[in-house]
Amino acid sequence: MSIEVAGVNKKFGDFVALENVNVTIPTGQLTALLGPSGGGKSTLLRIIAGLETADSGTISINGNDATRLPAQKRNVGFVFQHYAVFKHMTVAKNVAFGLEIRKRPKAEVAARVDELLKLVHLGQFAHRLPSQLSGGQRQRMALARALAVEPQVLLLDEPFGALDAKVRKELRDWLRRLHDEVHVTTVFVTHDQEEALEVADEIVVINEGRVEQVGSPDQLYDEPANNFVMGFLGEVTTLNGRLVRPHDVEVATSPRPEALTGTVSRVLRIGFEVRATVTTEAGDVTTVMTRTHARSLGLESGVQVWLSEAAGATTVPVEPTTTVG
Numbered sequence: 001m002s003i004e005v006a007g008v009n010k011k012f013g014d015f016v017a018l019e020n021v022n023v024t025i026p027t028g029q030l031t032a033l034l035g036p037s038g039g040g041k042s043t044l045l046r047i048i049a050g051l052e053t054a055d056s057g058t059i060s061i062n063g064n065d066a067t068r069l070p071a072q073k074r075n076v077g078f079v080f081q082h083y084a085v086f087k088h089m090t091v092a093k094n095v096a097f098g099l100e101i102r103k104r105p106k107a108e109v110a111a112r113v114d115e116l117l118k119l120v121h122l123g124q125f126a127h128r129l130p131s132q133l134s135g136g137q138r139q140r141m142a143l144a145r146a147l148a149v150e151p152q153v154l155l156l157d158e159p160f161g162a163l164d165a166k167v168r169k170e171l172r173d174w175l176r177r178l179h180d181e182v183h184v185t186t187v188f189v190t191h192d193q194e195e196a197l198e199v200a201d202e203i204v205v206i207n208e209g210r211v212e213q214v215g216s217p218d219q220l221y222d223e224p225a226n227n228f229v230m231g232f233l234g235e236v237t238t239l240n241g242r243l244v245r246p247h248d249v250e251v252a253t254s255p256r257p258e259a260l261t262g263t264v265s266r267v268l269r270i271g272f273e274v275r276a277t278v279t280t281e282a283g284d285v286t287t288v289m290t291r292t293h294a295r296s297l298g299l300e301s302g303v304q305v306w307l308s309e310a311a312g313a314t315t316v317p318v319e320p321t322t323t324v325g
Protein backbone atom coordinates (compact mmCIF):
# COMPACT_ATOMS: atom_id res chain seq x y z
CA MET A 1 0.00 0.00 0.00
CA SER A 2 1.50 3.30 -1.01
CA ILE A 3 0.77 6.49 0.91
CA GLU A 4 0.61 9.90 -0.64
CA VAL A 5 0.53 13.04 1.47
CA ALA A 6 -0.19 16.11 -0.69
CA GLY A 7 -0.17 19.75 0.38
CA VAL A 8 -0.99 19.05 4.01
CA ASN A 9 -1.33 22.01 6.38
CA LYS A 10 -2.21 21.82 10.05
CA LYS A 11 -2.51 24.54 12.69
CA PHE A 12 -3.23 24.26 16.41
CA GLY A 13 -4.71 27.70 17.12
CA ASP A 14 -2.15 30.12 15.67
CA PHE A 15 0.66 27.59 15.82
CA VAL A 16 1.65 26.10 12.46
CA ALA A 17 2.35 22.40 13.12
CA LEU A 18 2.63 21.36 9.44
CA GLU A 19 3.17 23.58 6.41
CA ASN A 20 2.56 22.33 2.88
CA VAL A 21 3.85 18.80 3.52
CA ASN A 22 4.23 16.57 0.44
CA VAL A 23 5.51 13.01 0.89
CA THR A 24 5.14 9.84 -1.17
CA ILE A 25 5.72 6.51 0.56
CA PRO A 26 5.97 3.58 -1.85
CA THR A 27 4.47 0.16 -1.15
CA GLY A 28 6.50 -2.13 1.07
CA GLN A 29 8.99 0.51 2.12
CA LEU A 30 10.25 1.20 5.64
CA THR A 31 10.20 4.97 6.05
CA ALA A 32 11.40 7.06 8.99
CA LEU A 33 9.99 10.46 9.90
CA LEU A 34 13.02 12.05 11.52
CA GLY A 35 13.40 15.40 13.22
CA PRO A 36 13.75 17.29 16.46
CA SER A 37 11.10 17.29 19.16
CA GLY A 38 8.07 19.41 18.31
CA GLY A 39 8.82 19.42 14.58
CA GLY A 40 5.50 17.82 13.61
CA LYS A 41 6.39 14.15 13.06
CA SER A 42 3.69 12.71 15.32
CA THR A 43 1.10 15.11 13.93
CA LEU A 44 1.86 13.90 10.40
CA LEU A 45 1.68 10.25 11.51
CA ARG A 46 -1.65 10.87 13.25
CA ILE A 47 -3.02 12.55 10.12
CA ILE A 48 -1.97 9.51 8.04
CA ALA A 49 -3.64 7.24 10.62
CA GLY A 50 -6.85 9.28 10.61
CA LEU A 51 -6.53 10.19 14.30
CA GLU A 52 -6.14 13.85 13.42
CA THR A 53 -7.51 15.82 10.45
CA ALA A 54 -5.50 18.17 8.25
CA ASP A 55 -6.78 21.72 7.72
CA SER A 56 -6.09 21.31 4.01
CA GLY A 57 -4.40 18.84 1.70
CA THR A 58 -5.07 15.18 1.00
CA ILE A 59 -4.01 11.70 2.15
CA SER A 60 -4.27 8.88 -0.37
CA ILE A 61 -3.74 5.26 0.56
CA ASN A 62 -3.07 3.00 -2.41
CA GLY A 63 -4.37 5.59 -4.80
CA ASN A 64 -7.68 6.06 -2.95
CA ASP A 65 -8.52 9.35 -1.29
CA ALA A 66 -8.54 8.60 2.45
CA THR A 67 -8.62 12.22 3.63
CA ARG A 68 -12.08 11.92 5.13
CA LEU A 69 -12.00 8.20 5.95
CA PRO A 70 -12.24 7.36 9.69
CA ALA A 71 -9.20 5.65 11.25
CA GLN A 72 -10.84 2.23 11.54
CA LYS A 73 -11.57 2.17 7.79
CA ARG A 74 -8.00 2.94 6.69
CA ASN A 75 -6.64 -0.55 7.35
CA VAL A 76 -3.67 0.79 9.28
CA GLY A 77 -2.12 -0.73 12.38
CA PHE A 78 -0.40 1.50 14.90
CA VAL A 79 1.89 1.23 17.86
CA PHE A 80 2.57 4.15 20.17
CA GLN A 81 5.32 4.64 22.67
CA HIS A 82 3.14 4.05 25.70
CA TYR A 83 1.06 1.30 24.27
CA ALA A 84 -2.14 0.43 26.11
CA VAL A 85 -2.20 -3.31 26.78
CA PHE A 86 -4.90 -5.33 28.45
CA LYS A 87 -3.12 -6.04 31.71
CA HIS A 88 -5.41 -8.85 32.82
CA MET A 89 -5.08 -10.75 29.51
CA THR A 90 -2.24 -13.07 28.57
CA VAL A 91 0.16 -12.17 25.79
CA ALA A 92 -1.66 -14.54 23.43
CA LYS A 93 -5.04 -13.00 24.30
CA ASN A 94 -3.70 -9.51 23.73
CA VAL A 95 -2.48 -10.49 20.26
CA ALA A 96 -5.75 -12.33 19.51
CA PHE A 97 -7.93 -9.40 20.54
CA GLY A 98 -8.32 -7.71 17.17
CA LEU A 99 -9.09 -11.01 15.45
CA GLU A 100 -11.64 -12.02 18.08
CA ILE A 101 -13.61 -8.80 17.80
CA ARG A 102 -13.70 -9.45 14.06
CA LYS A 103 -15.27 -12.83 14.90
CA ARG A 104 -12.70 -14.95 13.07
CA PRO A 105 -12.98 -18.73 13.61
CA LYS A 106 -11.24 -19.96 16.79
CA ALA A 107 -8.81 -22.30 15.04
CA GLU A 108 -7.75 -19.56 12.63
CA VAL A 109 -7.16 -17.13 15.51
CA ALA A 110 -5.08 -19.68 17.43
CA ALA A 111 -2.94 -20.46 14.39
CA ARG A 112 -2.39 -16.80 13.55
CA VAL A 113 -1.47 -15.90 17.14
CA ASP A 114 0.97 -18.77 17.24
CA GLU A 115 2.59 -17.66 13.99
CA LEU A 116 2.83 -14.01 15.12
CA LEU A 117 4.32 -14.82 18.50
CA LYS A 118 6.97 -16.88 16.75
CA LEU A 119 7.64 -14.00 14.37
CA VAL A 120 8.28 -11.61 17.25
CA HIS A 121 10.20 -14.27 19.21
CA LEU A 122 7.70 -14.50 22.03
CA GLY A 123 6.54 -18.07 21.38
CA GLN A 124 7.44 -19.25 24.86
CA PHE A 125 5.74 -16.29 26.56
CA ALA A 126 2.21 -16.82 25.18
CA HIS A 127 0.70 -17.53 28.60
CA ARG A 128 2.42 -14.79 30.55
CA LEU A 129 0.78 -11.54 31.56
CA PRO A 130 2.18 -8.32 30.04
CA SER A 131 3.51 -7.32 33.49
CA GLN A 132 5.75 -10.40 33.38
CA LEU A 133 7.52 -9.19 30.21
CA SER A 134 10.46 -6.82 29.83
CA GLY A 135 9.90 -3.46 28.11
CA GLY A 136 11.37 -4.72 24.85
CA GLN A 137 9.23 -7.85 24.92
CA ARG A 138 6.13 -5.72 25.56
CA GLN A 139 6.93 -3.59 22.50
CA ARG A 140 7.28 -6.75 20.41
CA MET A 141 3.93 -7.94 21.73
CA ALA A 142 2.43 -4.57 20.72
CA LEU A 143 3.84 -5.04 17.22
CA ALA A 144 2.41 -8.58 17.00
CA ARG A 145 -0.94 -7.19 18.07
CA ALA A 146 -0.81 -4.47 15.42
CA LEU A 147 0.18 -7.02 12.75
CA ALA A 148 -2.54 -9.52 13.75
CA VAL A 149 -5.28 -7.90 11.71
CA GLU A 150 -3.03 -7.77 8.64
CA PRO A 151 -2.91 -4.02 8.23
CA GLN A 152 -1.82 -2.71 4.87
CA VAL A 153 0.12 0.03 6.60
CA LEU A 154 1.95 -0.07 9.92
CA LEU A 155 2.48 3.23 11.74
CA LEU A 156 4.88 3.33 14.68
CA ASP A 157 5.27 6.42 16.85
CA GLU A 158 8.65 6.24 18.63
CA PRO A 159 8.10 2.51 19.12
CA PHE A 160 11.27 2.06 21.14
CA GLY A 161 11.38 5.50 22.72
CA ALA A 162 11.01 4.50 26.35
CA LEU A 163 13.58 1.70 26.32
CA ASP A 164 17.24 1.70 27.25
CA ALA A 165 19.95 2.02 24.60
CA LYS A 166 20.87 -1.66 24.38
CA VAL A 167 17.28 -2.90 24.03
CA ARG A 168 16.55 -0.16 21.48
CA LYS A 169 19.42 -1.38 19.38
CA GLU A 170 18.25 -4.98 19.52
CA LEU A 171 14.71 -3.98 18.58
CA ARG A 172 15.98 -1.87 15.69
CA ASP A 173 17.79 -4.85 14.16
CA TRP A 174 14.75 -6.94 14.80
CA LEU A 175 12.36 -4.42 13.19
CA ARG A 176 14.56 -4.33 10.08
CA ARG A 177 14.54 -8.13 9.83
CA LEU A 178 10.81 -8.33 10.53
CA HIS A 179 10.18 -5.80 7.79
CA ASP A 180 12.31 -7.81 5.36
CA GLU A 181 10.08 -10.82 6.13
CA VAL A 182 6.61 -9.26 6.01
CA HIS A 183 7.15 -6.22 3.73
CA VAL A 184 4.24 -4.26 5.11
CA THR A 185 4.48 -0.55 4.25
CA THR A 186 5.80 0.91 7.51
CA VAL A 187 6.26 4.47 8.73
CA PHE A 188 8.00 5.11 12.03
CA VAL A 189 8.68 8.30 13.94
CA THR A 190 12.03 8.88 15.58
CA HIS A 191 14.17 11.79 16.74
CA ASP A 192 17.24 9.51 16.79
CA GLN A 193 19.26 9.94 13.60
CA GLU A 194 21.23 6.76 14.18
CA GLU A 195 18.02 4.76 14.44
CA ALA A 196 16.74 6.26 11.18
CA LEU A 197 20.04 5.81 9.32
CA GLU A 198 20.34 2.19 10.40
CA VAL A 199 16.80 0.96 9.90
CA ALA A 200 15.02 2.98 7.22
CA ASP A 201 14.95 2.56 3.43
CA GLU A 202 14.05 6.21 3.17
CA ILE A 203 14.09 9.11 5.62
CA VAL A 204 11.83 12.16 5.67
CA VAL A 205 13.51 14.94 7.66
CA ILE A 206 10.90 17.17 9.31
CA ASN A 207 11.69 20.40 11.12
CA GLU A 208 9.36 23.17 12.27
CA GLY A 209 6.46 21.69 10.35
CA ARG A 210 8.28 21.49 7.03
CA VAL A 211 9.94 18.69 5.09
CA GLU A 212 13.64 19.59 4.85
CA GLN A 213 14.67 16.65 2.68
CA VAL A 214 13.57 13.17 1.62
CA GLY A 215 16.10 10.54 0.64
CA SER A 216 17.89 7.28 1.39
CA PRO A 217 20.22 7.27 4.42
CA ASP A 218 23.21 7.60 2.08
CA GLN A 219 21.70 10.49 0.13
CA LEU A 220 20.96 12.43 3.29
CA TYR A 221 24.37 11.79 4.76
CA ASP A 222 26.39 12.39 1.60
CA GLU A 223 24.26 15.07 -0.07
CA PRO A 224 22.46 17.01 2.65
CA ALA A 225 20.17 19.67 1.18
CA ASN A 226 21.02 22.32 3.74
CA ASN A 227 22.68 23.22 7.05
CA PHE A 228 19.86 21.73 9.07
CA VAL A 229 20.05 18.25 7.51
CA MET A 230 23.85 18.25 7.60
CA GLY A 231 23.82 19.18 11.29
CA PHE A 232 20.99 16.89 12.31
CA LEU A 233 22.48 13.77 10.77
CA GLY A 234 25.88 13.99 12.38
CA GLU A 235 28.38 16.25 14.10
CA VAL A 236 29.65 19.26 12.13
CA THR A 237 32.34 21.90 12.48
CA THR A 238 33.01 25.05 10.43
CA LEU A 239 36.07 25.28 8.19
CA ASN A 240 36.58 28.15 5.74
CA GLY A 241 32.89 29.11 5.83
CA ARG A 242 31.64 25.58 5.18
CA LEU A 243 30.17 22.92 7.42
CA VAL A 244 32.21 19.74 7.38
CA ARG A 245 32.23 16.61 9.54
CA PRO A 246 35.09 16.58 12.08
CA HIS A 247 36.48 13.28 10.74
CA ASP A 248 36.74 14.95 7.30
CA VAL A 249 39.09 17.67 8.57
CA GLU A 250 42.64 16.79 7.59
CA VAL A 251 45.38 17.84 9.97
CA ALA A 252 48.98 18.48 8.87
CA THR A 253 51.91 19.54 11.00
CA SER A 254 53.61 21.53 8.24
CA PRO A 255 52.24 24.27 5.95
CA ARG A 256 49.91 23.17 3.14
CA PRO A 257 48.56 25.30 0.29
CA GLU A 258 45.08 26.69 1.06
CA ALA A 259 45.14 25.22 4.55
CA LEU A 260 43.93 27.16 7.58
CA THR A 261 46.47 27.34 10.35
CA GLY A 262 45.80 27.24 14.06
CA THR A 263 46.98 25.91 17.40
CA VAL A 264 45.72 22.78 19.11
CA SER A 265 43.93 24.01 22.23
CA ARG A 266 42.42 20.81 23.57
CA VAL A 267 42.94 17.08 23.05
CA LEU A 268 40.42 14.50 24.31
CA ARG A 269 40.98 10.75 24.06
CA ILE A 270 37.80 8.65 24.05
CA GLY A 271 38.33 4.96 23.32
CA PHE A 272 39.84 4.53 19.86
CA GLU A 273 39.31 8.14 18.82
CA VAL A 274 40.98 11.42 19.57
CA ARG A 275 39.07 14.69 19.37
CA ALA A 276 41.10 17.84 19.06
CA THR A 277 40.01 21.48 19.15
CA VAL A 278 42.10 23.75 16.96
CA THR A 279 41.88 27.47 17.63
CA THR A 280 42.20 29.49 14.41
CA GLU A 281 41.68 33.12 13.41
CA ALA A 282 38.25 32.15 12.13
CA GLY A 283 37.23 30.38 15.36
CA ASP A 284 37.54 26.89 16.83
CA VAL A 285 37.54 23.84 14.55
CA THR A 286 36.90 20.31 15.83
CA THR A 287 38.69 17.33 14.33
CA VAL A 288 38.37 13.62 15.05
CA MET A 289 40.93 10.94 14.20
CA THR A 290 42.12 7.56 15.41
CA ARG A 291 44.53 7.33 18.36
CA THR A 292 47.22 5.94 16.08
CA HIS A 293 46.90 8.83 13.66
CA ALA A 294 47.02 11.40 16.48
CA ARG A 295 50.13 9.75 17.89
CA SER A 296 51.88 9.76 14.51
CA LEU A 297 51.17 13.51 14.19
CA GLY A 298 52.35 14.19 17.73
CA LEU A 299 49.05 15.97 18.37
CA GLU A 300 49.25 17.79 21.72
CA SER A 301 48.00 21.10 23.08
CA GLY A 302 50.09 24.01 21.84
CA VAL A 303 51.16 22.38 18.55
CA GLN A 304 50.66 24.44 15.36
CA VAL A 305 48.70 22.62 12.64
CA TRP A 306 47.25 23.23 9.14
CA LEU A 307 43.67 22.20 8.44
CA SER A 308 41.98 21.33 5.15
CA GLU A 309 38.95 19.38 3.92
CA ALA A 310 39.62 15.74 3.05
CA ALA A 311 39.21 15.01 -0.67
CA GLY A 312 35.59 14.05 -1.37
CA ALA A 313 34.31 15.32 1.99
CA THR A 314 30.65 16.30 2.27
CA THR A 315 30.37 20.02 2.94
CA VAL A 316 27.67 22.68 2.77
CA PRO A 317 28.10 26.45 2.91
CA VAL A 318 27.19 27.95 6.27
CA GLU A 319 23.83 29.71 6.09
CA PRO A 320 24.04 32.44 8.70
CA THR A 321 20.29 32.51 9.35
CA THR A 322 19.88 28.82 10.19
CA THR A 323 20.66 27.25 13.53
CA VAL A 324 22.44 23.95 13.35
CA GLY A 325 20.83 21.18 15.40
Ligand SMILES: Nc1ncnc2c1ncn2[C@@H]1O[C@H](COP(=O)(O)OP(=O)(O)OP(=O)(O)O)[C@@H](O)[C@H]1O
Nearest residue numbers: 012017035036037038039040041042043044189191
Ligand atom coordinates in the same frame (compact mmCIF):
# COMPACT_ATOMS: atom_id res chain seq x y z
N1 LIG B 1 -3.50 18.70 20.09
C1 LIG B 1 -2.60 19.69 20.07
N2 LIG B 1 -2.92 20.93 20.44
C2 LIG B 1 -2.03 21.96 20.39
N3 LIG B 1 -0.77 21.82 19.97
C3 LIG B 1 -0.38 20.60 19.57
C4 LIG B 1 -1.26 19.46 19.59
N4 LIG B 1 -0.59 18.40 19.13
C5 LIG B 1 0.65 18.83 18.86
N5 LIG B 1 0.80 20.13 19.10
C6 LIG B 1 2.00 20.96 18.87
O1 LIG B 1 2.42 20.77 17.53
C7 LIG B 1 3.84 20.68 17.46
C8 LIG B 1 4.24 19.39 16.76
O2 LIG B 1 3.96 18.31 17.62
P1 LIG B 1 4.32 16.83 17.23
O3 LIG B 1 3.90 15.96 18.38
O4 LIG B 1 3.78 16.51 15.91
O5 LIG B 1 5.90 16.91 17.16
P2 LIG B 1 6.95 15.75 17.06
O6 LIG B 1 7.88 16.15 15.97
O7 LIG B 1 6.28 14.44 16.96
O8 LIG B 1 7.69 15.89 18.44
P3 LIG B 1 8.09 14.76 19.53
O9 LIG B 1 9.30 14.08 18.98
O10 LIG B 1 8.41 15.62 20.73
O11 LIG B 1 6.90 13.90 19.71
C9 LIG B 1 4.35 20.80 18.89
O12 LIG B 1 4.80 22.11 19.11
C10 LIG B 1 3.14 20.49 19.74
O13 LIG B 1 3.20 21.18 20.96
